[in-house]
Amino acid sequence: MRMSKLFFQTLREVPVDAEIASHQLMLRAGLVLPIAAGIFDYLPLGQRVKAKIEEIMRAEMNAIEGQEVTLPVVHPAELWQQTGRWQAIGDDMARLKDRHNRDYCLAMTHEEIMTDLARAVVSSYRQLPFMLYQIQTKFRDEPRPRGGMIRVREFTMKDAYSFDRDFAGLDAFYPRIYQAYFNIFRRCGLEVIAVESDTGMMGGTMAHEFMALTEVGEDTLLLCDACGYSANRQIAEFRKPQPEAAAPRPREEVHTPAVNTIAALSAFLGIPEAETAKAVFLMAEVQDEESGKPREQFVFAVVRGDMELNETKLTNALKARRLRPATVPEIQAIGAEAGFGSPIGIDRSRVVLVVDDLIAVSPNLVAGANKPDYHFRNVNYGRDYTADIVTDIVAAGEGHACPHCGGALRAVRGVEVGNIFKLGTKYSAAMGATYYDEEGAAKPIVMGSYGIGTGRLIASAIERHHDDMGIQGPITIAPYTVLLVSLATERTPEVTQVADRLYVELTQAGVEVLYDDRNERAGVKFNDADLLGIPIRLTLGAKGLAAGVAEVKLRRNGETGELPLTSLARDVQAMIDAEIDRILVTVTNETLASSDTSETSS
RNA sequence: CGGGGAGUAGCGCAGUCCGGCAGCGCACAGCGUUUGGGACGCUGGGGUCGGAGGUUCAAAUCCUCUCUCCCCGACCA
Numbered sequence: 001m002r003m004s005k006l007f008f009q010t011l012r013e014v015p016v017d018a019e020i021a022s023h024q025l026m027l028r029a030g031l032v033l034p035i036a037a038g039i040f041d042y043l044p045l046g047q048r049v050k051a052k053i054e055e056i057m058r059a060e061m062n063a064i065e066g067q068e069v070t071l072p073v074v075h076p077a078e079l080w081q082q083t084g085r086w087q088a089i090g091d092d093m094a095r096l097k098d099r100h101n102r103d104y105c106l107a108m109t110h111e112e113i114m115t116d117l118a119r120a121v122v123s124s125y126r127q128l129p130f131m132l133y134q135i136q137t138k139f140r141d142e143p144r145p146r147g148g149m150i151r152v153r154e155f156t157m158k159d160a161y162s163f164d165r166d167f168a169g170l171d172a173f174y175p176r177i178y179q180a181y182f183n184i185f186r187r188c189g190l191e192v193i194a195v196e197s198d199t200g201m202m203g204g205t206m207a208h209e210f211m212a213l214t215e216v217g218e219d220t221l222l223l224c225d226a227c228g229y230s231a232n233r234q235i236a237e238f239r240k241p242q243p244e245a246a247a248p249r250p251r252e253e254v255h256t257p258a259v260n261t262i263a264a265l266s267a268f269l270g271i272p273e274a275e276t277a278k279a280v281f282l283m284a285e286v287q288d289e290e291s292g293k294p295r296e297q298f299v300f301a302v303v304r305g306d307m308e309l310n311e312t313k314l315t316n317a318l319k320a321r322r323l324r325p326a327t328v329p330e331i332q333a334i335g336a337e338a339g340f341g342s343p344i345g346i347d348r349s350r351v352v353l354v355v356d357d358l359i360a361v362s363p364n365l366v367a368g369a370n371k372p373d374y375h376f377r378n379v380n381y382g383r384d385y386t387a388d389i390v391t392d393i394v395a396a397g398e399g400h401a402c403p404h405c406g407g408a409l410r411a412v413r414g415v416e417v418g419n420i421f422k423l424g425t426k427y428s429a430a431m432g433a434t435y436y437d438e439e440g441a442a443k444p445i446v447m448g449s450y451g452i453g454t455g456r457l458i459a460s461a462i463e464r465h466h467d468d469m470g471i472q473g474p475i476t477i478a479p480y481t482v483l484l485v486s487l488a489t490e491r492t493p494e495v496t497q498v499a500d501r502l503y504v505e506l507t508q509a510g511v512e513v514l515y516d517d518r519n520e521r522a523g524v525k526f527n528d529a530d531l532l533g534i535p536i537r538l539t540l541g542a543k544g545l546a547a548g549v550a551e552v553k554l555r556r557n558g559e560t561g562e563l564p565l566t567s568l569a570r571d572v573q574a575m576i577d578a579e580i581d582r583i584l585v586t587v588t589n590e591t592l593a594s595s596d597t598s599e600t601s602s
Numbered sequence: 603c604g605g606g607g608a609g610u611a612g613c614g615c616a617g618u619c620c621g622g623c624a625g626c627g628c629a630c631a632g633c634g635u636u637u638g639g640g641a642c643g644c645u646g647g648g649g650u651c652g653g654a655g656g657u658u659c660a661a662a663u664c665c666u667c668u669c670u671c672c673c674c675g676a677c678c679a
Contacts (some may be wrong), residue, residue, distance in 0.1 A: 009612085009613090009629095010626070011613065012613085012614090012629085012640065013613065013614050013628075014614090014674085015613085015614090016608090016614070016615090017671070017673090018672090019672080019673070034671090036671090037670085037671065038672085081678080085679095090677095092677090092678080092679075108679065109679060111679095138679095140678085142677085142678070143676080143677055144603080144673095144674095144675090144676090144677075144678090146672090146673080146674095151678080199679095200678085200679055202679060218678080285624090294676090321679085324676085324677095325676085351648080375639070416678095419679085421679095424607085451679090480642080485638095487637080487638055488637095489636090489637050490636095490637085491637085492637095520637095520640090521636090521637055521638090521639085521640075521641065522637070522638040522639060522640095523637095523639040523641085524639085524640050525638090525639045525640095526638080526639045526640085527639065527640050528640085529639095530639090539638075541637090541638055543638080544638095551638090562605045584652090
């Protein structure tokens with residue numbers, strides 16, 4: 001491609017709205033252009049990056065016998081009603097009506113449509129297993145898009161769905177997609193780790209997220225360097241400290257004027273925060289057992305004062321759809337006092353009381369007294385109150401003990417670039433996607449779903465590979481592999497002639513060349529070259545031409561050298577091969593190492 | 603949805619407090635000089651000042667309403 005003909009623009013100045021490096025660079029390099037919050041155009045250079053990644057995805061999906069399909073972006077409401085997600089999902093789903101006033105939604109994901117496809121085609125166990133995938137647009141009306149391409153509303157996702165006869169089949173497939181995902185990310189030059197994750201609205205029995213570690217990540221992960229345990233903070237477990245056994249002492253009221261936080265309480269009484277109990281008031285949206293309709297339920301959660309409530313764990317414990325903080329009037333309505341909340345003396349008929357399992361075994365805690373400016377000393381679970389649910393509802397954090405080996409957990413930030421779910425029969429059972437087994441009995445197909453967001457992958461790769469001057473794209477996903485810079489001037493037309501010839505030679509040799517034939521000064525061309533991050537830069541100027549060489553420079557490390565013009569195409573191809581090999585070699589190592597941590601349910 | 607910031611030329615911004623010709627830099631077009639890390643000179647084009655309403659002789663500027671974008675939080679398949 002001649003750069004003089006390329007539809008692109010580079011920005012000299014850093015866009016003021018962009019905070020993180022990948023966002024700034026994608027805008028400055030002219031890969032994408034925003035048209036609304038979380039909605040972007042892909043320009044030709046960005047499109048080429050996207051296409052490269054998609055080809056890697058196709059190769060890895062095909063390698064595990066995936067078959068590519070394309071399913072619609074506009075879905076009839078009926079299919080989403082069959083699984084209940086039409087009602088269960090809120091404003092994140094964009095809905096529309098057609099001219100006949102029928103309901104439709106924009107695709108957030110494709111479980112329903114894939115399940116519908118499977119039930120239309122599958123009737124016999126002989127047709128199973130199989131895996132289908134697509135690379136298709138999703139729309140999720142995020143409340144707040146952020147971080148450039150990290151959290152957007154419209155995006156392209158490669159989503160794959162597996163269909164098996166039974167859980168054993170799914171369990172056998174799961175490690176294969178797990179490994180294929182590692183291959184995809186590493187081929188894109190992106191290091192990721194897999195962590196256990198919440199199944200969320202997807203449902204199912206097991207899920208992993210693939211996380212690119214970066215400070216700009218939205219998720220907190222907990223890792224154990226000793227044994228390899230890794231989990232999203234949303235579900236991460238940890239070994240809780242054993243409280244010292246002590247005989248329950250008599251409960252006593254203590255005056256604590258204006259002491260309405262744990263920190264203040266700890267300071268006021270001169271006790272560690274670990275000897276206090278913290279009350280958290282929430283309203284949960286749950287399904288009413290009798291009517292089946294959603295209703296709001298007051299939830300009183302108690303955790304130790306030095307720990308944080310984990311709302312995902314609590315949501316799962318309650319089987320709730322969502323939680324929100326309770327308002328002061330709602331808190332008073334159940335007989336509690338904000339800032340001095342206590343599980344003792346509340347209207348239990350209107351409250352679901354959930355207590356962290358550590359609280360249940362910790363003697364003589366300080367808790368609120370449910371009246372302003374008073375707390376209780378020596379509150380003991382069992383003697384003073386009992387809960388509706390006792391389970392783990394606190395968040396793991398930096399330094400907590402690993403649940404497997406007891407080693408210290410480390411907290412890091414990550415971007416979720418992919419996820420895999422064992423769905424089981426949630427969708428097939430709801431939608432009647434069944435097959436007949438050897439005995440002629442109808443059984444629901446066992447499913448899994450597996451997704452990777454392309455834009456987020458690009459942004460994460462750029463977060464990982466850039467410097468002050470621009471992108472240092474891994475050669476496998478760079479828009480072009482070689483940038484040929486001509487430094488011809490009006491006085492050196494012979495440079496143009498030779499550069500033109502080299503461009504043709506390289507292109508005919510199959511090299512993806514971007515040819516900077518623009519009438520710009522050298523500085524402009526070099527700065528654009530660094531910004532775009534084409535991995536191999538060839539520079540031809542009058543001096544080099546006289547010596548019969550072109551300068552070659554690697555973007556990733558700045559190494560320079562000279563290549564004779566007579567064998568340029570061959571030498572460049574060798575460099576490209578070497579650069580690709582660098583990445584592929586890493587793939588092999590990473591894959592072997594990571595497959596050890598793969599887990600399957602049995 | 604809560605808190606904060608911002609909408610003025612393609613991009614980055616000043617002007618708004620204190621109403622009075624809509625400006626600067628980059629980019630763009632023409633001419634000339636330059637030419638290995640974002641050149642220089644001269645000339646030129648480009649604006650419903652986010653939108654609507656109001657106050658005023660006069661509104662980018664004051665008032666009311668509204669839309670949009672960015673950041674933090676809530677949310678996040």
